[in-house]
Amino acid sequence: MIFDDDVLNRLTPALHWKPDWAEVLERAGEVDPRRQQPWARRRLILALALLAAALVLLAALAVASAWR
């Protein structure tokens, strides 16, 4: 009998492999920069909103002072 390597396929029936790199990074204790990005964007938006609010407040104060 001639051994055919293809017989080894029987040890690994076709099962769907779902890669999950983010999970690998999590297991390794690393942070996925692509997951970090939305948070960074949200922080930037929040900072800009706070700055805008502060400017509006200052402008309002300035206007109120000028009226006196």
Add this chain to the structure above:
Amino acid sequence: MDDQAAVSIQSIESVYRKRSEDFFRLALARTSDPDRARDAVQEGFARAIRARIGFRGSGSLEAWICRCVLYATHDPRPSAALEEPREADDWKPTISDAEVRAAVGRLPAPQRDVLFLRFYLNYDYLTIAETLGIEVGTVSATLHAAREKLAQALEEVAR
């Protein structure tokens, strides 16, 4: 992330994107359990990331990662390797599959590993040698012995 490391995480990710499915087949052949095989691949790559500083580039990165995956397939249970597959939803082994499994399971572990690396990852002798930390000449002899032994075992089953 540490870009100053000997190996970047991006390099490891590149191997993951390219080869994780083949590593999964290798781990599945070793463990007979899809869940454990998946866990071994994920853990093997995670170990590679954690230990990447230790990779000095003396061999191929893929072979080094493969060693991490093989290590992750090790189970404390002594008879865990090539046991009957757990009944998964879409995996019902036939009798002949079980016979093949038993025949492969009777091979000495080094012969099995060389055979698996050659078949599932299509590694050349040099990469197999790097992965298992053995001489290239030993790979050829071990592979030949494994094929011969498996052929004999399957012939006996066929009688």
